Amino acid sequence: ETGVTQTPRHLVMGMTNKKSLKCEQHLGHNAMYWYKQSAKKPLELMFVYSLEERVENNSVPSRFSPECPNSSHLFLHLHTLQPEDSALYLCASSQWDSKNYGYTFGSGTRLTVV
């Protein structure tokens, strides 16, 4: 399998549930990212991992918890979410020092919080 793979593609969860989103990249990249896409908003950066260390956390609520066990895998653990957290969550990877080609994105997880 090539590229960036995200699972699940769709997720419906209640506000008291705990779930995790998974991302896997097969490109040999050394940086991975979580972005959130809400309607009529720019893609919002949530977390950045470079060489498996978190380098940025954009004031994301603690109900979102990232984990990067190795350079190929990235998780986003979710607990006690709110309905306004419903969005498309996109994972991306890149070579940290490669600026001109940007990122490779996964297809995203469409999350609905009920």
Next chain:
Amino acid sequence: DQQVKQNSPSLSVQEGRISILNCDYTNSMFDYFLWYKKYPAEGPTFLISISSIKDKNEDGRFTVFLNKSAKHLSLHIVPSQPGDSAVYFCAHNSGNTPLVFGKGTRLSVIA
């Protein structure tokens, strides 16, 4: 305050005509601007980029123009095809900072 602004949420163009997608930015310190294309139920895919030292980059039907004095970027698609219908995002990076994206413009190419 948005660093990258795409002020047109949507654009409709006839097949075969030119599509022009615009992007304004506030931060003059950047290395590259990039355009991404996104189909429904898929992640964004890289389309074309331009270095801060250039004012034009061309790749087939896609050309990106950079006007640094106006802090303005545009993507030209010619001729437009129905398969070009998608949401287009502009983004920029600077140093080792992550990509900053605009809100996107939805392009509809009408056959």
